[in-house]
Amino acid sequence: MNICGYIPESINEGQGVRAVLFVSGCRHACPGCFNTASWDFEAGEPFTDELKTRILEEIACNPLLEGVTLCGGDPFFSAEECISFLSDFRECCPDKNVWAYTGFTFEAVMRQPKLRQLALLCDVIVDGKFIQQERDTSLSFRGSRNQRLVNVALSVKKGCVVEVSL
Numbered sequence: 001m002n003i004c005g006y007i008p009e010s011i012n013e014g015q016g017v018r019a020v021l022f023v024s025g026c027r028h029a030c031p032g033c034f035n036t037a038s039w040d041f042e043a044g045e046p047f048t049d050e051l052k053t054r055i056l057e058e059i060a061c062n063p064l065l066e067g068v069t070l071c072g073g074d075p076f077f078s079a080e081e082c083i084s085f086l087s088d089f090r091e092c093c094p095d096k097n098v099w100a101y102t103g104f105t106f107e108a109v110m111r112q113p114k115l116r117q118l119a120l121l122c123d124v125i126v127d128g129k130f131i132q133q134e135r136d137t138s139l140s141f142r143g144s145r146n147q148r149l150v151n152v153a154l155s156v157k158k159g160c161v162v163e164v165s166l
């Protein structure tokens with residue numbers, strides 16, 4: 001897996017101050033995507049064990065952070081590597097939360113074992129492809145009206161999508 005960006009502190013990709021990891025690679029190719037450079041799975045730099053350790057240490061030592069956000073690209077195309085990262089993250093930062101963005105719907109994610117495994121490590125998933133005709137700049141943490149902020153734990157418990165209320 002490659003990453004095409006890392007922001008140690010951001011307020012744009014989820015609630016609170018967050019570390020943001022931009023995972024390279026996306027096959028959704030949404031027209032109007034704000035980050036087309038991230039579509040290439042080879043973009044950026046390899047996410048080595050050394051880089052992963054450095055980022056985890058930075059996050060663990062930053063008291064301002066509420067959590068980490070996986071963006072892209074689409075991290076669900078690199079599910080195994082993201083599972084490894086989030087498993088380590090959960091171990092070293094049990095008090096912090098996880099947001100992830102994906103062009104897949106939550107329902108589609110939950111039907112595929114590897115994607116489901118990744119989803120279950122997340123607290124909030126921003127789901128759905130960006131649809132240019134649904135673009136709405138007034139929405140928090142998403143670009144088009146079809147996208148949802150899914151509360152993963154409550155959605156699994158209730159057996160249907162439960163959206164986060166902001």
